[in-house]
Amino acid sequence: MEAAADQVDRTAYATWLMRMGDNTLILGHRLSEWCGHSPVLEEDIAMANTALDLIGQTQLWLGLAGEVEGAGRTADNLAYLRDASKFRNVLMVERPNGDFGQTLMRQFLFDAWHHAMLTELLTSTEERVREIAAKALKEVSYHLERSADLVIRLGDGSEESHARMQAALDDQWAYTGELSTPDEIDTATAAAGIAPDLAKVGTVWRQTVEEVLRAATLSVPDSTFAHQGGKSGRHTEHLGYILADMQFLQRAYPGAVW
Amino acid sequence: MHPSVDTIWSWLGEVPDPEIPVISLTDLGIIRDVAWDKDTLVVTVTPTYSGCPATSVINFEIEKVLLDKGVEQIRLERRLSPPWTTDWISTVGREKLKAYGIAPPIDGTAADGRAAGLASRLTGQGNLVIECPRCGSIDTQKVSQFGSTPCKAAYRCRSCLEPFDYFKCI
Numbered sequence: 001m002e003a004a005a006d007q008v009d010r011t012a013y014a015t016w017l018m019r020m021g022d023n024t025l026i027l028g029h030r031l032s033e034w035c036g037h038s039p040v041l042e043e044d045i046a047m048a049n050t051a052l053d054l055i056g057q058t059q060l061w062l063g064l065a066g067e068v069e070g071a072g073r074t075a076d077n078l079a080y081l082r083d084a085s086k087f088r089n090v091l092m093v094e095r096p097n098g099d100f101g102q103t104l105m106r107q108f109l110f111d112a113w114h115h116a117m118l119t120e121l122l123t124s125t126e127e128r129v130r131e132i133a134a135k136a137l138k139e140v141s142y143h144l145e146r147s148a149d150l151v152i153r154l155g156d157g158s159e160e161s162h163a164r165m166q167a168a169l170d171d172q173w174a175y176t177g178e179l180s181t182p183d184e185i186d187t188a189t190a191a192a193g194i195a196p197d198l199a200k201v202g203t204v205w206r207q208t209v210e211e212v213l214r215a216a217t218l219s220v221p222d223s224t225f226a227h228q229g230g231k232s233g234r235h236t237e238h239l240g241y242i243l244a245d246m247q248f249l250q251r252a253y254p255g256a257v258w
Numbered sequence: 259m260h261p262s263v264d265t266i267w268s269w270l271g272e273v274p275d276p277e278i279p280v281i282s283l284t285d286l287g288i289i290r291d292v293a294w295d296k297d298t299l300v301v302t303v304t305p306t307y308s309g310c311p312a313t314s315v316i317n318f319e320i321e322k323v324l325l326d327k328g329v330e331q332i333r334l335e336r337r338l339s340p341p342w343t344t345d346w347i348s349t350v351g352r353e354k355l356k357a358y359g360i361a362p363p364i365d366g367t368a369a370d371g372r373a374a375g376l377a378s379r380l381t382g383q384g385n386l387v388i389e390c391p392r393c394g395s396i397d398t399q400k401v402s403q404f405g406s407t408p409c410k411a412a413y414r415c416r417s418c419l420e421p422f423d424y425f426k427c428i
Binding site: 042043045046049050052053054055056057059060115130131132134135136137138139140141142144145146 | 307310311340408426
């Protein structure tokens with residue numbers, strides 16, 4: 001590994017990579033639950049495509065996490081053989097989908113953060129992090145444009161769609177703070193130049209969110225309360241059910257491949 | 259003696275993309291390098307999209323054609339950087355796409371997450387003029403940013419009323 005990685009605790013770096021990969025893995029899994037159930041065919045396909053991109057990015061992040069960790073674990077090992085308390089995704093992505101409006105609002109709030117984060121990562125001191133970010137950013141740009149577009153159309157839509165989008169925003173809001181609140185892992189990886197200053201990512205996120213919500217005629221909630229825990233492995237009860245679904249095959253038939 | 263690198267390129271130029279079989283892997287621009295490492299042939303491939311489900315099939319097809327031609331020691335390497343761009347689709351590839359009914363990408367129009375101006379977002383319109391690959395009309399409309407595969411967007415033509423795929427820029 002390059003110089004930057006030597007300046008930071010290996011465990012902190014691997015944990016940070018797992019956060020990136022677990023966010024995309026769990027959100028990708030949630031989105032794929034819509035497959036065959038979306039309100040219109042085009043959105044069904046869009047959601048499945050977004051899920052596919054996110055799961056593809058997961059392979060890159062978790063693959064690198066396994067290498068950095070140096071214990072011989074692959075991306076598949078990390079995805080299929082860890083228990084809930086070892087997952088490092090934010091709470092937002094593991095919450096149930098709710099209705100289509102709730103899913104879309106969560107997607108927009110996440111996409112806006114994801115886009116800002118990946119943009120900052122283009123200047124990471126770690127070459128392989130830069131490479132993954134450059135690849136993922138191209139895909140996430142399309143995610144953000146779609147979700148922002150739909151949030152505006154539904155927010156500034158009918159009385160019914162407006163009310164649902166505002167309710168979705170109010171419901172998700174307390175789960176957005178975790179994305180941009182740094183802890184010791186974020187601080188250590190930022191000091192090594194691997195990850196950006198999360199506060200800066202949060203500022204860019206906030207600008208995008210405010211611009212789009214204004215166009216969507218939705219009101220940004222006043223509350224600054226933020227649920228925390230996912231990044232350090234304290235999850236909601238929902239994650240266990242996702243893992244039961246996702247990991248069943250590998251647990252029941254260890255080493256199964258096709 | 260080994261077959262020459264040029265010969266290998268020409269073989270790979272006959273391998274169809276598994277999802278869009280009218281174009282080859284070399285038309286698509288995903289073969290980044292072909293080189294001999296002593297007796298092992300190293301083929302470097304870049305993925306189109308991170309989660310493209312065709313990736314493993316593509317690797318299999320590459321191995322298959324090389325084995326069929328008598329190359330037995332093969333190593334496939336993945337290269338992420340620079341990331342694949344639709345700019346690398348060859349001119350011939352673009353013509354084949356169009357003849358097949360897929361509008362080829364318009365270079366330089368990849369999403370950057372901020373490109374869709376507020377006005378275009380508010381009206382739900384994309385800002386691209388895409389020509390219908392069937393009738394040539396430019397009276398077309400984006401139906402969805404995401405089409406039948408990750409690399410395509412769904413459009414419809416308001417002249418001939420047919421739906422079609424647009425190979426979107428990335």
